[in-house]
Amino acid sequence: MGFWDKVKSAATSAKCLTGWHAGDYTPIAGKPECNVEKTCPDCNKYVTATKHKxxxxxxxxxxxxxxxxxxxxxxxxxxxxxxxxHNFEERGKDSNCRVIEKCNHCHEEKLGRTTHNWAQIMGHELKVQGKRKCRDCGAVES
Structure with missing residues (x-):
């Protein structure tokens, strides 16, 4: 057994030890088709699973x-x-620029993320450099 054969064998063993078994699932006879089985060709373990559709x-x-x-x-x-x-859609913003979302089906409302409409603050508006002000709610950010 060469070096690469040993590496492959170790990798296969590690794969099976972590639950990653090879092979294809087939339906279990006498049960609904979502009940499946396989035998791993690498470690010979019998594995069952439930795979709903x-x-x-x-x-x-x-x-x-x-x-x-x-x-x-x-x-x-x-x-x-x-x-x-729910099927939420944006319906505008509140006074703090939080997005208002409303469900089209039940009309439930929730507040979503904050989205500001930023503008650079000019020197004649405020004596603050490098700051931005929201055009909608007035929030100031540096």
Whole structure:
């Protein structure tokens, strides 16, 4: 066994020890297709996993849930995932230049990042050199 063969063997062993097994997954017979298995050709370990394939997110549309509560289902088994799925768009800025975002679906509002409209301060406006002033809210930054 040459030097590079030993290096390759050590790398393969390290890969398997960290859970990075080679081989292709195949569906487990008698179970939904999201249950898969493989045998690593490098270390001969039998590995199983669950790999769901989900459809698109859909709004729940129930009087008992928030308007933006959404779900998606695995196309092979009965498992579902849920989350609140807002569609926020910018609707202007507040008096401190924080972006106001509003959800198109449920109308919830939130404050986003601060975006100033900077202008250089001239010597005749203030006796401060190298500073900027926001045209919208008046904040001063050096």
């Amino acid at each position: 989900f459809n698109d997110w859909q709004y729940i549309n129930s009087i008992h849930s928030h308007r933006c509560d959404s779900f998606r289902s695995c196309i092979h088994c009965d498992i579902q995932e849920t989350k609140r799925l």
